[in-house]
Amino acid sequence: MVTAFSKSLNVKSTIIEKLNEELIKLDLNTDKGKLMILSVYMRDRRSENYEKVGKILEDIKEGYIIMGGDFNARTANKGGRESEMMTEEYRLSKDKVVNKEGEVLLNWVSDNGMYILNGNVRGDEQGELTYIGTKGRSVIDYVITNRKTEEDLIERMQVVDNNESDHQRLDLQLNILTKKVHEKGSKYKTIIYEGWSEEDILNYNNKLKELGRPENWNGLREKLKAAVCIKEIRINTSIQKKKWWDQECHAAKLELKKTRKKYIETGELKTDYCECKKKYKKIIEDKKRLTLEKDWSEARKDKTGKKFWELINKQRTKKEEISKKIHMVEWTEHFAKQMGGKVVEETRQLGKEEKIEKNEDQEITQEEVEQVIKKLKKKKAAGEDKITNEAWIYGGKELQENLQGILNKIWNGDEDLPEEWKMGIIKPIFKKGDRHKPENYRGITLMNTGYKIYAEILRKRLEKEK
Known part of the structure; x- marks a missing residue:
């Protein structure tokens, strides 16, 4: 059971509700008004499903409604729309059989003022077969609607051949406003990324030399951002090349x-x-x-x-999107509890009496900086400053010496620890369960790379003292 509509449709809002294992309801807010789509797979809950949909139709009355899917029912050429003379209009079908399930469907359609679109609509004038499998050939997949919806919204319906399944695909073209897309017939995505090819690295180092040697962290941060080569590429996401296809x-x-x-x-x-x-x-x-x-x-x-x-x-399966129903207060309380801390509104600076006494022998060396940078991994997410590990890895000796000087100023107390180093971006990662509950997420903290280098140098020193 699959229901899909083009991303280019100008749908203002979408609400999806799973009524049971055989019935899904989609409420779309379009330029023509509210449209309800019911995607069905009739199997074990046939009576329950018809009763449920019947109650929904009572509330909608003359609204826009489309019901489609696998009904597992054969109706021959019956179930067409009623004419003005209250007689059933003839519809064509390549399936000439009416079975027990088909009789139930036909009675329900008639009682609820609906009719079968197959075989009496532009694009499917002949009532094409919708099931072609080892058990035979038949029409058991339908699009069912009312006169208002067909007249105002439906332009054509087509039964499309599908080699991947025994069931043919039913394509419905609706008369709804569409949004502009990048290219006709294609879906494009723009990706912005840092370039680290041999040429990019050479240009990066030349730019670093041009920008001079900043004396504090803020200056070094801006220098790195200005030197990195930022690139942009547009990819066609509709093309999915299969490696194994030959x-x-x-x-x-x-x-x-x-x-x-x-x-x-x-x-x-x-x-x-x-x-x-x-x-x-x-x-x-x-x-x-x-x-x-x-x-x-x-x-x-x-x-x-x-x-x-x-x-x-x-x-891995497609990543679950982070729920927008969880408020920031809930996120804050959840992650504070997870990390064993309390929610606080302000930070505290160390007083002079709390600062550790240092001597010249303790100063951070260029060798310490180099060793930590060598162990940085590529293609890792950046912190709030947006400086990636690659910026340090490919920066060379001069950048390492520049960073060393700034770290020593912080170490000796000549410069305060940058405020941004005290903060991290917590990225929620969905685990399992209800995605609208914060307790079903774990968090990963993205710290600034400058701070990570500094912290790793201190960690190594502490290990040596043990």
Whole structure:
């Protein structure tokens, strides 16, 4: 059961409600008014579903409504719209059978002032077959609506051939205003990123030299931001290249389409179609398996671990969005409790008497700075200052010496610890359960990289003193 609509539709708001395992309700606020779409998969709760939808229709009365999906019911050419003379208009169907479930559907449609769109609409004038599988050929998937919705919103309906499933796809074109998209027929996404190619690194270092040597942290931070090469790229997200897809897959798909077409047109060659479909599925499964085995083999040989995590991330399910229903106060209390602290409104500065006594021998060395920077990992999220680890990794000796001087000023008390170093960005990561409850999130804290280098130097010193 799948319901989808184009992102280009000018839908002001969308509310999705799962009524049960077989029924999903979508309320769309469009330029024409409110439209309710019911996506159905009739199976074990047929009576409950019809009763539920009937009550919903009583509240809507003359509103816009579209009901579609797999009804598991055969209705032949019955269930069309009523004419002005209160007689049922004839609709075409390539399925000539009415079964018990079909009779139930036809009675419900008639009682609720709805009708079946299949076979009597532009795009599906002949009532095309919607199920073509090993069990036979039939029409069991429908779009059901009322006269107001068809006249005001529906432009055409088409049954689209689908090799990946026994059920054909029902495409419905609605007369609703659309938003502008970047390119006709494509979906584009703009990505802004830092460039770290050999040429970019060379330009970065030249820029660092041009900008001189700042004497405090604020100056160094702005220098790094100005020197980094920022790039922009637009990618077509509608193109999804499958690594395992090759000429053999393409040939098998063409053969399946050819056999399927003959089966749809004549009803013959059912055995050939079933064998062809079985062969196609096996080829796809084998290609996917072999490609995955090859990827894992390469990941095991990769000592950096990069390929391993790339594979893990690919196989993870899509990330859940952070709930917008959770207020900032709830986030604050949740993460304060998680970290064993209290919610406070102000920070406290160390008094002079609390500062640790230091001598010249304790000053941070250039070697300490270099060792910590060498161990920084690439492609990690930046803190509030937006300075990535790469800025330090590729900055060279001069940048390390510049940072060393500033860290020593902080260490010796000549310069206060930057306020931004005392703060971290907590990024909520959804675990499981109800995503509208803050306790179902864990947090990761993104600290500024300058502070991380300073803290790591101090941590190493403490380890040596143990």
